[in-house]
Amino acid sequence: MKHTTVTLVDYNPNWLKKFEYEKTSIINAIGDQILHIEHIGSTAIIGLKAKPIIDIMVGIHHLEQVSSLVQPLQDIGYEYVPKIEFKDRKFFRKGQWGQGTCHLHICEYDSSEWREKILFRNYLRNHPEFAEEYALLKTNLASEYAFDRHTYTKNKEPFIRTVLQKAKLEKDI
Template sequence: MPPADDLTEHRDNPGDDIWVNGRPEARPIEVVDYDPDWPARYEVLAARIRTALGDRVLGLQHIGSTSVPGLPAKPVIDVDLTVADPADEPAYLPDLEAAGFMLVIREPDWHEHRALKHADPNTNLHVFGPGCPEVTRQRLFREWLIEHPDDLARYRDAKLRAAAETTASGGIVTDYNRHKEPVIRDIYDKIFREQGLLDR
């Protein structure tokens, strides 16, 4: 478990300088009903990543809304991949590119995060290093939503509102994430208080 201060710290919304190939074009944000095929799509991706990297895969998990049964989501599978050093791109990136992934985000100031896209199935692959608090945060958030239907409903409603607001304003996915942020942070704080990491 990462140190409590690292785990409970909320990240500021990133600027546009994170995009490797420039800011993406604005498109409508589509949030659809939960698809029971999403876990199987993750397994396809997991096999592809493990075949590409072998024992360089130090951790792999299905995260985000497609990993929570019953939760509407953008039809994009989110995956956390842990490698020895995300900043050492030559150690893993060429093999992922050969497997159909493309680097789209580089954030050296945030846990050396890298994000890659894959078209089929539609995927966001997030690359972090060992002990990264974000990997633990994502797992805790997923498990909390599975076990707390009231917060799952709150988050569902926040996602639908955020998608409508972002689409209406011509925003992109980072704007969508910013619209959801207050509810996400509130749920995280509930998790951390329950675990004794924040004062009640």
């Protein structure tokens, strides 16, 4: 199994420009299939340290559509990476293995997968104290698991679940 390093960098305002560029490129390639497109992940949260990888989420009607999107996305540099652990989304990577510049997640629009990614992002955007806590957690995990991205990612899950619970409760208020 290949291991990639976990490298966090300070927030870069150019990440938003990079997202906008990729968004336009994706819309030009598969726009007729897209219901919605969002910038997600840590690079979508102003001020948050992150791996310098732009996470993009595309919402479509049905996951079965993805097979027809592989070639047009490949034409603009996105490689489909089958991940059996992702039940409710499909994953594409742009850039060399372990040095990707963008991750594209395709899921059904307004599915639980979609809603949770947006809810988490918005909660951190609206609660800087949790964004700071997340940054500290990520920094500590990146230091401890610098050569094990899988464990780094897995160990963020309890925090993410906690934030999602808080966000869901707040949303009901």
